[in-house]
Amino acid sequence: MCFSMFRSKSKNSSIIQPGKFTPSNTNINPTALNSPSSRSHSQSKSRSNEFNSKSSSISSRASLSSLKDSLPENPHIYDLSEIRSATSNFLLRPFSSSSSSTSWKCLIDKKQLIVTQRKLRRPIDNSELRRKLSLLCKSHHASLVKLHGASVSGNYLYLVYEFICGANLSDCLRNPRNPNFTVLSNWISRVQIIAGIADGLDYMHNCAGFKNGFIHNHVKSSSIVICEEPALVAKICHFGTAQLCGEVPEAISGEDDDDSSNYHVLKRVGSAVGKFVGTRGYMSPEFQTTGIPTLKSDVFAFGVVLLELLSGEEPMKVHVDSGSGAFRKVSLIETAREAVGSGTGRLRQWVDRRLRDSYPVEVADGLARVALECVLEDPGRRPDMGRVAGWISKYYLESKTWAQNIGLPDEITVSFAPR
Incomplete structure (x- = not known):
């Protein structure tokens, strides 16, 4: 699957420290300034400075022009005719x-973009659409697919995203044509x-400028694109979908006095019994009961994605009992709990065998425990994404140290191109 590319850097990337500039001390002889030779030199220097100033001004205008072209456009409400023309009337x-x-x-x-059609859960007028778009389109993060704008027609919303070339995480982990690769x-x-992925969700929840954070509500491995820049990086798709389509109901936030939970309770306002859409294996228990997405239901889904990356397995599988022939659902969360609770030997059997046991077991165990914290049944006991991102950053640094100690390259580049 392809979507387009961010060129900005994630907050985990190396930060370039500005160098210290120490101006050199220049000794000036005041008597030398009054000599004819010095005046002539001063005039020629002045003309030279004027020429340099003009050329610098031209260069600056060119630089500003190129910079303007590279800056993101303002949030745009597309006319439906533009969408129809681009998609050949769908x-x-x-x-x-x-x-x-x-x-x-x-x-x-003249830009390659992705237009996604979704059904609106509730009506939205242009003023509300423009207000929400202005918030969403101001959000920039290296791990988020950029939202350019939207269009509304009847009961449908058309979201316009940048195009990223890559493959979704689900296909990267589980290739049906070659399961061993x-x-x-x-x-x-x-x-x-x-x-x-953790950094992107942390940004959405805590840093995007929205009071209670943006809820994604579509976190799953098939909604994450892996692309080359040149190393493999993750991009989270469908940013803003939940807010614009009305999946997050008009709600009032009830905050507990205990700040450690940071759990917002959302209540429907004037709504009847409604349908909700979710993906099997990623839906938190409270979302299955109420149909209301929250920040903590995003955390739950992220925990499932983390377990997928560790094990390479699907969130939910159906096994056939050899004796009775009955079908039985097996959850990845259940198998992870068994593996972590049974010691490192069982954990090594649970981790994706295609890694060929080439990983730090302590870090794998730590990441599995972080994932299990994320998928706790009680949403109030789940950590927020800020804390989760911090834990994962720590394990990422430990993994890099492990790789350096055994002589593995730090930067891994893998090509999707056929050989």
Whole structure:
């Protein structure tokens, strides 16, 4: 699957420290300034400075022009005719489709973009759409697919995203044509990817400028694109979908006096019994009961994605009992709890065998425990994404130290191209 690329850097990337500038001490002889030769030199220097100033001004204008072209545009409400024209009246072959959305890859204003059609849960007018878009389009993070704008027609919302070329995380981990192969065969690449996802969700929840944080509500491995920049990086798709489509109801936030929980209780306002859409294996217990997404339901889904990266397995599998022939659902969360509770020997059997036992067991155990904290049944006991991102950053640094000690390269580049 492809979507477009951010060129900004994640907050885990190396920070370049500005060098200290110490101006040199220049000794000036005041008598020399009055000599004819010095005046002539001063005039020529003045003309030279004027020329340099003009050329610098031209260069600055060129630089500003190129900078302006590179800056993101203001949030844009597209006319439906633009969307129809770009998608050949929606007859263009879909780029991807699911039960809740259809996407097309197309050209708009000479840019390759993705247009995603979703059904609105409740009506939205242009003023509300513009207000929400202005908040969402101001959000920039290296791990988020950029939202360019949207269009509304009837009961449908058309979201316009940048295009990123890559493959979704689910396909990277589980290739049906070759189950024994994965592009994520290196431990460092997996920890780097999960660190990027954690940072992106932390930004959405805590740093995007919205009072109670943006809820994603679609966190799953198929909604995360892995691309090359040149190392493998993760991009979270569908940013802003929950807010714009009305999946997050008009709500009042009841904050507990205990700040440690940081759990917001959301209540429906004037709504009847409604349907909600979720993906099996990623839905938290409270979301399955109420249909109301929260920050902590995002944390739950992230924990499942982390378990997928560690084990390579699907969130939910169906096994057939050899004796009775009955079908039995097996949850990845259950198998992870058994593995962590049974010691390192069982954990090594549970971790993806395609890693060939080349990983720090202590770090794998720590990450599995972080994931299990995220998928606790009680949402109030789950950590927030800020704390989770901090834990994962620590394990990422420990993984890099481990790789250096055994002589593995720090930066892993894997190509998706056929050989």
